[in-house]
Amino acid sequence: MFLGTYSPRLDDKGRLFLPAKFRDELAAGLVITKGQERCLYVFAAEEFAGITTRLREAPLTARVARDYSRVFFASAHDEVPDKQGRITVPPPLRDYAGLDRECVVIGANTRVEIWDSAAWTDYLSASEEHFSSMSEEVLPGIF
Numbered sequence: 001m002f003l004g005t006y007s008p009r010l011d012d013k014g015r016l017f018l019p020a021k022f023r024d025e026l027a028a029g030l031v032i033t034k035g036q037e038r039c040l041y042v043f044a045a046e047e048f049a050g051i052t053t054r055l056r057e058a059p060l061t062a063r064v065a066r067d068y069s070r071v072f073f074a075s076a077h078d079e080v081p082d083k084q085g086r087i088t089v090p091p092p093l094r095d096y097a098g099l100d101r102e103c104v105v106i107g108a109n110t111r112v113e114i115w116d117s118a119a120w121t122d123y124l125s126a127s128e129e130h131f132s133s134m135s136e137e138v139l140p141g142i143f
Contacts, residue, residue: 002107007117009101014094015086019105022112023085032093033076035113037123040089040097042112045078089114 006019018026031048035041043051055072058065075096079087089099102117115123 004107006105014089018085029080040114
């Protein structure tokens, strides 16, 4: 499980230091791909294999499944962190997420997300406002 918020920077070669708490789980390999809200998803290789299996089970006749799979897999990039815990974020993924230098890396349960710092601040501000204004439980029976 990935938890927490961190603020690493991209270097000139598009490399990013993974938070130390995430390195052991991602050391054997990971997959970076496009996420929702213009962030990047980072999955441990084993978790990505499970997602692949579930998407493979979706019917090819379901257009939404075909469309999602195309974008999800076409943008996917596998990576093994170097000895210092750095990964390289490919240029097309950096462009998609608007990553320049200042980044935010968050733990999101079974995945890691990489955000442009300003985009994360905007998203978090809007989400917290919406979250606090809800009158019902967000996840009934859980909270």
